[in-house]
Amino acid sequence: MPAVVAVGMQFGDESKGAVVDFLAEWADLVVRYNGGSNAGHTVVAEGLKYKFHLVPSGAARGKRCVIGAGVAFDPEVFMEEVKELRDKGRNVNVLVSLKATLLLPYHKELDASLTGESLGTTKRGIGPAYQDKMARVTGLRVKDLMAEDFPEKLKRVLELKEADLRRARVIKGDLKDYYEELLSRAEVWREFLRPFLGEDHIEVNEAIAEGKFVIFEGAQGTMLDVDHGTYPFVTSSNAVAGGACTGVGVSPLAIDAVLGVCKAYTSRVGAGPFPTELFGSQAEYIRERGGEYGTTTGRPRRVGWLDIPMLRYSALVNGVGYLALRKLDVLSGMRSIKVAVAYEIDGEERKVAPPFADEMSKAKPIYVELEGWEELDWREIVRKGWESLPEEMKAYIEFLERELNVKTVMVGLGPEREMTLAAPALKELLGSLIGVRAGE
Numbered sequence: 344m345p346a347v348v349a350v351g352m353q354f355g356d357e358s359k360g361a362v363v364d365f366l367a368e369w370a371d372l373v374v375r376y377n378g379g380s381n382a383g384h385t386v387v388a389e390g391l392k393y394k395f396h397l398v399p400s401g402a403a404r405g406k407r408c409v410i411g412a413g414v415a416f417d418p419e420v421f422m423e424e425v426k427e428l429r430d431k432g433r434n435v436n437v438l439v440s441l442k443a444t445l446l447l448p449y450h451k452e453l454d455a456s457l458t459g460e461s462l463g464t465t466k467r468g469i470g471p472a473y474q475d476k477m478a479r480v481t482g483l484r485v486k487d488l489m490a491e492d493f494p495e496k497l498k499r500v501l502e503l504k505e506a507d508l509r510r511a512r513v514i515k516g517d518l519k520d521y522y523e524e525l526l527s528r529a530e531v532w533r534e535f536l537r538p539f540l541g542e543d544h545i546e547v548n549e550a551i552a553e554g555k556f557v558i559f560e561g562a563q564g565t566m567l568d569v570d571h572g573t574y575p576f577v578t579s580s581n582a583v584a585g586g587a588c589t590g591v592g593v594s595p596l597a598i599d600a601v602l603g604v605c606k607a608y609t610s611r612v613g614a615g616p617f618p619t620e621l622f623g624s625q626a627e628y629i630r631e632r633g634g635e636y637g638t639t640t641g642r643p644r645r646v647g648w649l650d651i652p653m654l655r656y657s658a659l660v661n662g663v664g665y666l667a668l669r670k671l672d673v674l675s676g677m678r679s680i681k682v683a684v685a686y687e688i689d690g691e692e693r694k695v696a697p698p699f700a701d702e703m704s705k706a707k708p709i710y711v712e713l714e715g716w717e718e719l720d721w722r723e724i725v726r727k728g729w730e731s732l733p734e735e736m737k738a739y740i741e742f743l744e745r746e747l748n749v750k751t752v753m754v755g756l757g758p759e760r761e762m763t764l765a766a767p768a769l770k771e772l773l774g775s776l777i778g779v780r781a782g783e
C-alpha cells in the first residue's frame with residue numbers, strides 16, 4: 344500500500360510543492376486533502392514556474408491528481424488554474440470530489456470584511472466556507488452545484504445568510520438580483536466542471552489497493568491546523584497528516600509513511616505567536632534571500648530561526664519518520680546559525696511546544712549556536728552529490744535528525760526542480776514504498 348503524506352511541519356510555506364513535485368516523478372496519483380486556494384504551492388521546472396492554489400503539484404508533471412472531499416473548492420480559481428496549465432502545454436488530468444465544499448464568491452467577500460483583518464487571513468474565503476460546511480444548513484457541496492435543484496438550494500442558503508451578507512455589504516440591493524447573478528456564474532462553472540467530477544474515495548482507495556504510489560499533498564502547516572495549531576491564529580482545516588484520511592476517505596492503515604517538510608528556518612504569514620521571530624537586518628537577510636513573500640497574497644513573511652520544540656510537536660502529532668529539509672542555501676553566508684532547542688515558559692523549560700497561542704506568546708527560546716556555511720555553487724554541489732555538501736551543513740542536518748529522530752530524504756538548495764538533492768535515505772523511503780520501481 345504505497346501511500347505517503349507530505350505534511351508541513353511549521354506555519355505553511357515550507358516548499359511542499361517542490362517536495363511533492365520531486366517525489367511525483369515516481370507517483371501515480373497526487374492528492375490534495377485540505378484547505379483551498381489559500382495555499383500557494385510553487386513548482387519551478389523546465390523553465391516554467393507553476394503557482395498551484397487548488398490543483399495538486401503533481402500536475403506540473405502531468406500526473407493524475409485528485410482534489411479531495413476535505414478541500415474548500417473555489418470553481419473560479421480552479422477554472423483559472425486549469426486554463427493556465429493548458430496554456431503551459433500541460434495535460435490536466437484532475438478529479439474533483441463531488442463531496443468537496445463549494446466555496447462561493449460571497450465567502451471571499453465575507454472573509455475580507457469580517458474575519459480577514461484580525462487573523463490576517465488570505466481572504467480566499469476559507470473560514471466562511473468551512474463555517475457553512477459545519478453549519479450544514481448553509482453549506483453547499485460540488486455535488487449540489489451539479490444537481491437539478493441547485494437554484495432552489497442556493498436560494499434557500501442565500502435567504503438564511505441574507506442578514507450576514509447585508510451586514511458585510513456583500514448584498515447592497517435586491518437579494519433577487521444577487522441570486523440571479525450568482526446563478527448565471529454557476530452555469531459557467533457547471534459546464535466547465537462536468538468532465539472533472541468523481542468519487543475521490545473510490546479513485547484513491549483503488550489506486551492504493553492496486554499498489555500504485557499515492558502522494559497526499561498537505562496544504563498549510565501543522566501549526567496552522569484548526570485543531571492542533573496555535574488557535575485561533577490558524578486556518579480552518581486539518582493540515583496535519585491525519586487530515587489525509589478524513590479529507591479523502593482512506594483508512595489510517597493505508598498510509599505507510601509521513602514525510603515532514605520544513606525549512607531550514609521558520610516563517611509565518613499573518614498574525615499569531617512566533618517564538619523565534621527575527622527582526623532587523625538578520626530578518627531582512629533571510630527574507631530577501633529566501634524570497635519570503637506570500638505566493639497567494641504577496642505579503643512579506645515574518646521570519647525567524649529554526650524552532651525545534653515546534654518541530655518536535657509536529658513530528659509527534661503527524662508521526663513524521665522522514666524529513667524534507669528546504670532552503671538550506673538561504674542561510675549561506677551567516678557565520679553562525681541559531682537553533683531553538685527548548686522554550687522557557689513562566690520559568691519552566693519545555694522541550695515540546697505547547698500549541699496554545701497564550702503559552703507560545705510567552706515562550707522564550709533557548710538557543711544553541713551552530714556553525715554556518717559559506718555561499719557555494721549549489722548547482723555544482725547538487726551535480727556532485729550528497730558527499731559534497733559542506734561539513735557545517737551536514738552537521739546542521741544531522742543535528743536536526745538527532746533532535747527529531749527522523750531521517751532526511753532530500754534537501755532543497757534552490758527553487759528549481761533540479762536543485763533538490765536526494766539524501767541516501769531517499770532510497771530507503773522509496774524502497775519501502777514502491778520497492779524495485781524506485782531504482783528505475
Ligand code: IMP
Nearest residue numbers: 355356381382463464465577578612613
Ligand atoms: P486563511 O486560511 O486564509 O483563513 O488564513 C488563516 C491563517 O493561515 C493566516 O494567518 C494566513 O496567513 C495563514 N495561511 C493560510 N494559508 C496559508 C498558506 O498556504 N501558507 C502560509 N500561511 C497560510
